[in-house]
Amino acid sequence: MAESSLFARIVALVGGAAVAIRHAGDGPKPHAFGTAPSIPDAKPQGKIPTLKMPTAKGWEGNHMPTPAAGLKVNAFARKLVHPRNMHVLPNGDVLVAESMGEEGSGPRSLFDHAMHATMKRARAAGKSPNRVTLLRDADGDGVAEQSHAYIENVRQPFGIVLIGDTLYVGASDAVLAYPYVEGETRITTPGKKLMDLIPGGHWTRNLIASKDGTKLYVAVGSLSNIGDHGMAAEENRACIHELDLTTGQSRVFAGGLRNPVGMAWEPTTGQLWTVVNERDGLGDETPPDYLTSVVDGGFYGWPYCYWNRIVDDRVPQDAAKVASALQPDYALGGHTASLGLCWLPEGTLPGFPAGMAIGQHGSWNRSKLSGYKLAFVEFKDGKPVGMPREILSNFLSPDENYSYGRPVGVALAKDGAVLMADDVGDVIWRVTGA
Known part of the structure; x- marks a missing residue:
């Protein structure tokens, strides 16, 4: 394709609504869900993969997402700035990490230029607020009437955990x-650095504490899609x-997880679970993002292979790594960008058994968009079963040109309500x- 022709297509993408630079070529496929998903063969998209993302519009007037039957939804807090993740304090206050992807040093190619412009249009990149905000619902009516800048000037905060009188921020x-002092609405003491992390690439750093409070688990995503800069990076x-x-001291607890974000404990087995964003450029449903238990010392395939040791031919191979790769537990469909994860005990929401709530931020790299919902996966005997259900939906316009919102973190409020951060x-x- 001539460069001038490519540039014209990029201009169309940047100036209009959600337009695909390149489609998968074989039309929509059934979503790859569940414990035994049907995953289409890989169709590498080359240097110009599908790029499609709705323009960020936000909610106007009384418009809000649609709850499942038997449920109702209200705005706990509005007028935040790109809220991403939450932590509920013992007194019921809710801490919210406000952050976003940094703009970077500028595009390096025509596709980079299109990607950068598209992410800005979708409000997925820009000037990060770099703040943790405290929300307080003092009168218990389900709406936070107080908002305080709790911690400021933290580079892209995401994970938040309280253990005793110490608050940890990823x-x-x-x-x-x-x-941490209960009831106070601001922390001005500089944070003590416990562990250095390398910024850039997949930048969210989620945290979860061990049950005894002696350890933190820190989720760190890859720098690139498939080790594009070499594995040393x-x-x-x-x-x-x-x-x-x-x-x-720190150690790698589990690896081969391209971009693990949400983490939660399953109470029956005491097992750690995470949701993982898989690689791009192989098709709409290939490979699926996934929900999986995390085994100490486990390796989950990235970048050499995916799902049931399916080799990614774009990557220089390591046969021993492939042979050791563990299969994830549950497929969530291709490119759903599942970011939030929260265990919901039986009885949390009417009509929903015990299971995991999953904030699906939504795709940008498939011909038919996926995700853009608060999903639910039922668990029985410590394992996921059945097909995903929707708790909240209709975050997209019917024509997929606009996103009213994009789900991210999920948490249980002190009163048992389910809270979900919406960064658009x-x-x-x-x-x-209801």
Whole structure:
């Protein structure tokens, strides 16, 4: 394709609504879901993969996402700035990480230019707020009437965990510790650095504490799609670290996880679970993003292979790594960008059994968009079963040109309501029984 022709197509993408630079070529495929998904053969898209993302519009007037039957939704807090993840404090206050992808040093190619412009249009990149905000619903009516800048000037905060009187924050470049005093609405003490992290690439750094509070698990995504800059650049990335809070030492707990973000404990088995964003450029449904238990010392395939040790021919291979790769537990469909994860006990929402709630941020790299919902996966005997269900939906316009919102983090409020961060709508949604 001539460069002038390519540039014309890029201009059309940047100036219009969601337009694909290149489609998968074989039309829509059934979604790859569940414990035994049907995954189409890979169809590498070359240097110009599908690029399609709706323009960020936000919610206007009384417009809001659609809850499943038997549920209702209200705005717990509005007028935030790109809220991504949450942590509920013992007194019911809700901490919200406000952050976004950094703009970077500028495009390096025509496709990079298109990607950069598209991400800005979709409000997926720009000037990061770099703030943790405290929300307080003092009168218990399900709406936070107080909002306070709790911690400021943290590089792309995401993960937040309170253990005792110490608050831990996962920034893109470090794990930080702050002194916590219940009821206070601001922390001005500088964070103590516990662990250095390398920013860039997949930048979210989620945190979850061990049940005994002695360790933190730190999710770190890859720098690139498939080790594009060599595996030396991916050292200590595409993995979940275990940070010992007593000794200060860390180790890789599990690897081969391209971009693990949400983490949650399953109470029946005590197992750690995560949701992972898989690689791009192989087709609409290939490979699926996934929900999986995380085994100590486990390797999950990236970048050499995916799902049931299916080799990615674009990557220089390591046969031993492929042979050791564990198959994930549950496929979530291709490119759903599943980011949030929260265990919902039985009875949390009417009509929903025990299971995992999953904030699906939504795709940008497939011909028919996927994700853009708060999904639910039922668990029985410690394992996922059945097909995903929707808790909240209709975050997209019917023509897929606009996104009203994009789901991210999920948390349980002190009163048992389900909270979900929406970084395009700048809202925290609250879901309860109708």
